Amino acid sequence: MPFQSPSLLIGVSARIYYPSGPVLDLGGVWTKTLHYLEQSVAQWLMRGGALPVMIPAVDAQSVVQREELHLGHYAESLDGLVLQGGNDVAPASYGQQPLSPEWAGDPVRDAYEMALIQAFVQAGKPVFGICRGLQLLNVKFGGTLWQDIQTQQPHALQHVKTDLYERNVHAIEIVPGTHLAALYPAQQDRQVNSIHHQAIRDLAPGFVVEARSVEDGIVEAIRKQGPEFVAGVQWHPEFRHKNESLTFDDGPILQDFLSVARGLKRNSMR
Template identity: 40%
Template sequence: MERLKKIGVASAFLYAKHERNTLGKKRLCFYTNDMGNYLTRENVMPVLIPDLNEKALYNFITEMDGLLFQGGVDLAPETYNEKPINSDKWPGDPIRDLYELRVMEYAIKMEKPIMCICRGHQLMNVFFGGNLYQDLPTQLGNDVIHQDPEIYDNINHEISIVPGTFFEAIHTNDPCRLVNSIHHQAIKDLGKDLEVLASSPGDGIVEAIHWTGTEPGKVMGVQWHPEYFPSSTTPLISKDIIYDHFLSFC
């Protein structure tokens, strides 16, 4: 029987909200059911990582075969040493930022494989010293629409994969270059030792990266949400190729 691989998923947070009938006074850690379905395979089990004390968190991550950082609320501008352009509208989540940066620090030190999605992709850039566009329409314009709350995960655009990269090689048999887009923030200045793997040709937004300090793709981020692909009304780039590549290191 093949060994069970445990993929630790850094938590998203819901904070205490008295209007919420169930557990309204408690902070919740979670991932979406879409994420659970995406990550689970016959020999792969996703494991939610709670916000624990440092020693417990370190020991928890030690037992994981790989780490995944998921999407969610914005990063706080203060996390990457910038002032908010609109603190009322886009304050971010500094508590989650600190928790996830700690998880990523431990995972990098332990040389764990890491896959980052949407917010996680942006977090990875910030971890390595990069920064973000706080709001694409405000700071860059609307040449490409990256977010539409009305149709949510059914907004799509093409990506351009950088020639000669491992990312091009693993997508050789997949001609599709269409991804979903559910974000208003994005990578601005690239972090140290990161390499761009794909971008949006309409505006140059970075859509995929990896860390060059280890094997190609062992620590990787994508701006799109592959876990949402099953609900798409349009054929999209393979959701499995990047996950298979990540699992090959686990």
């Protein structure tokens, strides 16, 4: 889709790569920690006619400190926020201890993204979460997660299969009467990809479930009640290939998010 007028700048939270081995201590700004934007997410937004902008993160070792990174400036300058997938949400972020060391998650990214969410919501800008992004929205507003579906919900579907990755799919049921149902009025049962081992346990206050996995009831889409646009999906819409017939068309979800951002921008330009 060609870029539309007014053009939209959509902020995307950074994924964080930490070096797995020792890093030479050369002093100065030497680091192997990477902040990156997945190509698929960038191109998903570009297909919708928006321009993606990655928002950097900081931690205690950064040259720029947290108090120097004014996330409110990003929220004022950009037209919306997308939260990428990636590392587990840290159980510590919702008041729990990890049941296994490998589920300790990334508390640095959690804190950074929750501050981003707060800044964009306060600025009245729409926020959309993908996979981990949905989970973090739930945690930010007071919900909890299953740390590992297979361990804590052994009768559930296998929601991640490393050999299939985005080709692992299952059916979801869109909850009637929800905003998501209005975007897809013709059919309520659809196929989505599934690449996650954590999931929503306790829904955050003020949110509604918009879709669930048909076979096991795992939450697949949520939305915050009220005037703000704060919503997320558990699957990866950016992984859907062009003319894909295996999973349903996520285009209406993207255009719904971008139309809110565009409407707010037009109003601010008057």
